[in-house]
Amino acid sequence: MNLFTDLDHSVRTDEPLARHTWFRIGGAAQYFVEPTSQVELEEVVRRCRENDLPIHVLGDGANLLVADNGVAGAVIHLTADHFGEVTFSPESVKVSAGVLMSQVVLRCVREGRSGLEALTGIPGTVGGCVRMNAGGAFGDCGSAVQRVTVMDEECNIFERFRDDLAFAYRSTNITSRFVLAVEFAVTEDDPQRILKQVKQIWMHKKNSQPLGQANAGCIFKNPRGISAGALIDKAGLKGKRVGGAMISDKHANFIVTSRDATAFDVLKLIDQIRDRVAQEFGVNLEKEVEVW
Ligand SMILES: Cc1cc2nc3c(=O)[nH]c(=O)nc-3n(C[C@H](O)[C@H](O)[C@H](O)COP(=O)(O)OP(=O)(O)OC[C@H]3O[C@@H](n4cnc5c(N)ncnc54)[C@H](O)[C@@H]3O)c2cc1C
Structure with missing residues (x-):
């Protein structure tokens, strides 16, 4: 049973999250909720809690990588139409x-x-x-x-x-x-x-920045006093590809994706960058992009 049946105007099931992230890849949200008011937001959150449904809060999806098999629970998207003052x-x-x-x-x-x-x-x-x-x-x-x-x-x-x-x-x-x-x-x-x-x-x-291509900004945080992009560049990784994911030629801390890319491609490329930078410079890079 859909626990949001009476909230049809605000809730969709199996909504592809690729539509809502800057990477334009990844699977679907079990429930995708765009509350139309504060009261409705509270009602949705209450029902999630009562049903032990995990909650994810989505902004503009500019710092997110959504896994190919999607997100269980409710992805709650606060839009400017209703949270826009x-x-x-x-x-x-x-x-x-x-x-x-x-x-x-x-x-x-x-x-x-x-x-x-x-x-x-x-x-x-x-x-x-x-x-x-x-x-x-x-x-x-x-x-x-x-x-x-x-x-x-x-x-x-x-x-x-x-x-x-x-x-x-x-x-x-x-x-x-x-x-x-x-x-x-x-x-x-x-x-x-x-x-x-x-x-x-x-x-x-x-x-x-590679603004004409799908990306999610910097993939890694800068380790104290060092530019993650400079390390990736020095390791000779610019332009490296896994499937439809590629390290940008313009900014080595950006991964850009083509239409056929999967989240798996991006994750594999992230692992390869980390391994190479650790090997070459003894630095462990920490992700800035959030993975759902
Ligand atoms: C081209 C490009 C350039 C970028 N340049 C920069 C840069 O220069 N500096 C920088 O810091 N980042 C940069 N980023 C990353 C991104 O812009 C920021 O992290 C931005 O703040 C993400 O906002 P969002 O609304 O898209 O959040 P999302 O990506 O949707 O979510 C990010 C995190 O915020 C949480 N969140 C979102 N909305 C809410 C809310 N209302 N309440 C509670 N939690 C919430 C989510 O749950 C998640 O944990 C860049 C990204 C791109 C694509």
Whole structure:
């Protein structure tokens, strides 16, 4: 029996997750849920809990590799259609979790608000961005976070404030299952200056990343003080292929996939990179991309 029968408008079964990830590969979700309201989200979470159904929270799928045999349980996708509020106040902007970070950056440019330029060119939702503490050479998401609204699997909703939040390289101390909304510090500034910086960062990304091909950003975290991409490049691995997965010629820490690629191809290539880098440099690379 489908435990979401009366929620047909929001729940699909066996939904191919390739449609919802930047890698465009991988199997299906047993249940794929796009709640249309906070109340409905809570109802879905309650039913998952009562039925011991594992919950996975999906943002824009920009940091995910979904296994070929798919995902058991419920994949809950918070979309901007229903979790899409953006509210400016004098010193900050409060954004719901489903909004794309790129849209927030653009809104800030238009409103003449500075604080989020460093996140230019990073795909994903606000929820995913905070969960991953996304960022890079120009700064990270956590530096601008003032407050986060979260919900746990018991549907308790609470606020976490800057003083009690910790952000480190691609990680946070937020353990609650759902990020629902985030308040970022953004101060008034000259829109032309902000736009100039956003354009510079965007050009840098465009020139250094394989943006025309399916990928999920950096596969590995940078080991302390070392670039994972530089190690992979030095090991002579650029262009190496397994099936439809290939190490990008443009950025050695990116794996790009063709239409016929499988998640298995990507996982096999990841193992080969790890082994080779460990052999050549004695460094153990840790995955940044999340595997479901
Ligand atoms: C071309 C490209 C370039 C990239 N460049 C960068 C970069 O420069 N820097 C960088 O850090 N990353 C980069 N990435 C990776 C990716 O953009 C970030 O990790 C991004 O924050 C993922 O957001 P998402 O919404 O797609 O999350 P998803 O990939 O959907 O999920 C990632 C994790 O976040 C969790 N999550 C998502 N939404 C929520 C929520 N509402 N509540 C709780 N948990 C949630 C998921 O459960 C999962 O654990 C890049 C990816 C691509 C494809």
